[in-house]
Each structure stands twice: as C-alpha cells, then as structure tokens.
Amino acid sequence: MASANVAEWVAKNIRHTGVDVLELGSKRYKDHAYLDLREILQKRGKPFSYTGCDLAAGENVDVVFDLTAPLDEIRSALDGRTFDSIFCISLLEHIPNVFKASRNVEQLLRPGGAIYLSVPFVFRYHGYPGDLWRFTPEAVCFLFPGIDFQDFRFSCVSTLEENDVLSLRNRNMEKMNRFLFRPRSREEKLERKRSKQEGAEVPPYSLAPAMINMLGFRK
Numbered sequence: 001m002a003s004a005n006v007a008e009w010v011a012k013n014i015r016h017t018g019v020d021v022l023e024l025g026s027k028r029y030k031d032h033a034y035l036d037l038r039e040i041l042q043k044r045g046k047p048f049s050y051t052g053c054d055l056a057a058g059e060n061v062d063v064v065f066d067l068t069a070p071l072d073e074i075r076s077a078l079d080g081r082t083f084d085s086i087f088c089i090s091l092l093e094h095i096p097n098v099f100k101a102s103r104n105v106e107q108l109l110r111p112g113g114a115i116y117l118s119v120p121f122v123f124r125y126h127g128y129p130g131d132l133w134r135f136t137p138e139a140v141c142f143l144f145p146g147i148d149f150q151d152f153r154f155s156c157v158s159t160l161e162e163n164d165v166l167s168l169r170n171r172n173m174e175k176m177n178r179f180l181f182r183p184r185s186r187e188e189k190l191e192r193k194r195s196k197q198e199g200a201e202v203p204p205y206s207l208a209p210a211m212i213n214m215l216g217f218r219k
Contacts, residue, residue, distance in 0.1 A: 002035035002089050005158035005165050006118050009213045010087070011040050013154050016114040016215065018084030019048055024067065024105065025091030026052030028059040029128065035089050051078070067101040074104055084113040090211075092119050092143075093133045102143040109218045115147055117214045121157065122180065122207045137168060137176075140214050147216035154215035159208040168214075180207045 002010075021041065028034045041048045054061045065077040075081075086109050095101045109115055119135040141149060149155060152168040157176050159165075166179040182205065183189060195202050 002033055002118065003158065003160055003211065004033075004162065005160075006089065006211055006213055007035055007040070009118075009156055009158065009165070010035060010037070010089075010116060011043075013116070013215050014040055014044050016085075016154070016217075017041065017044070017048070018113060019046075020081070020083045021048055021050045021085045021087070022078075022083040022108060023050070023052045023087045023089075025054055025088065025094075026060045026062075027054035027056060034060075035087070037087055051081075051083075053078075067095060067104055068097045069104075071104050071107055074108070078108070082108055082110050084110045086113070086115045088115065089118040090120070092117070092135070093123075093131055094128055096130070096132060098133055098143065106144060106146045106218065109147075111218050113218045115144070115216055115218070117144075117212075117216075119212050119214075121210045121212045123209050123211070135212055137171070137173070137212055137214065140212065144216065146219050148219050149214055149216035152214070156213050157210050158213060159210050161208075164208075168212075180210050182206055182208050 023037050038050055041050065051062050052060045053063045053065060055066055057064050063077055065074050086105060088105060092098050092101065117140060119140060121134060121136065125131050137152065152171050155168040157166050157168060157179065166176060168176065178184065183192060192202055
C-alpha cells in the first residue's frame with residue numbers, strides 16, 4: 001500500500017532510478033491503494049526493466065520468493081541478477097525477520113544503486129498477513145548499514161493528509177516530533193487553551209499517522 005504523499009515522494013525522486021528496477025512486495029490487493037511504479041517510470045521517459053517480487057503469486061508479481069530465505073536461493077529465483085534500483089514500499093513491517101531481509105536486500109543492490117524505502121512510524125494495524133514493526137529513521141539506518149542516506153537529503157516524513165510532508169534533511173528529529181504532534185498550529189493551541197479554561201472537554205494530543213520515506217545509495 002502507498003498513500004498519495006508516498007507516491008508523490010517517489011515520483012519527485014524518480015530521477016535517481018537506474019535501468020534495472022526491482023520492486024519488493026509488488027503484489028496488488030483489491031480495494032487497497034498501491035504504488036503504480038511502472039506508470040511513474042514510464043512518465044520519466046527513459047528505458048527501464050521492471051521486476052516485481054512478492055512472497056505469493058498475484059497481480060503485478062513476476063517472481064515469487066521469501067526475502068528471508070538464504071541469499072543463494074533468492075539469487076537463483078532472480079537468475080543471478082542484481083539491480084541498480086530497489087523499491088521497498090510498505091513491506092518491512094510485515095516481515096518477521098526484518099534483519100535478515102534487510103541484509104539480503106542490500107546484496108541485491110549494485111554499488112551506487114538507489115534504494116527507496118517507505119516504512120510506518122505511527123500507523124494503525126494492517127496485517128498482510130501480519131504487522132510486526134514500526135520504524136524510526138535511525139532504525140532504517142541500523143537495518144541498512146551499507147546504504148548512504150546522505151544525511152537524509154532525499155528523505156521525508158509524510159502523513160495521510162494531502163501534501164502533509166516534512167523533509168528530514170539534516171536529521172532534525174525534534175522538528176519531526178513537532179510536525180507530527182497534533183494539534184500543532186498556534187491557533188489550534190490557543191483554541192484548545194480557551195476551551196479548557198471554559199471547562200469544555202478537550203481531546204488529547206496525538207501523533208498523526210505517519211510514514212518514514214528514505215532514499216539512499218549503496219556504498
């Protein structure tokens with residue numbers, strides 16, 4: 001699944017994509033939003049080779065394999081190919097052994113190749129088939145030590161609201177906290193204060209549902 005903001009982030013940074021493209025978790029599910037990566041790549045107007053992979057066969061799946069399988073089995077399923085661009089959108093939270101999966105993903109990416117990762121930071125339960133993890137930007141860096149995220153230059157945090165996106169450039173995590181802590185505007189805070197003074201019931205602050213979107217390059 002991918003929100004409109006995640007799709008927009010991919011499209012904005014698609015220029016970093018090479019010719020040989022691998023999409024992990026590419027299966028499409030009925031009645032759920034998905035990233036139409038082929039369409040985004042076609043709009044770029046440059047030649048590309050696309051391979052969609054998933055744990056199970058289905059629409060938009062070219063190759064079936066378990067991302068936590070031994071690396072030689074994965075390489076065999078992919079006919080020994082490596083890729084200069086990998087997309088891993090809304091996938092890692094569903095993988096029990098996310099540590100092994102991330103190591104395998106790194107090995108499928110060529111040196112200098114680009115990887116696009118989108119993972120939930122604050123989000124509802126969504127099991128396909130299970131939902132096990134939530135991530136911070138630091139967690140993504142820990143999982144992918146062989147990836148240079150360039151001080152989060154091309155990375156951002158996004159909510160489900162249209163155009164509600166904050167750049168993570170320069171790793172400003174406190175700025176991310178302020179961005180997600182709702183209500184966040186001065187007007188909303190003043191109204192909240194007035195309501196409390198008048199004895200009205202005021203809903204608690206909350207963190208907005210958010211995705212961490214990170215683009216990096218294989219060292």
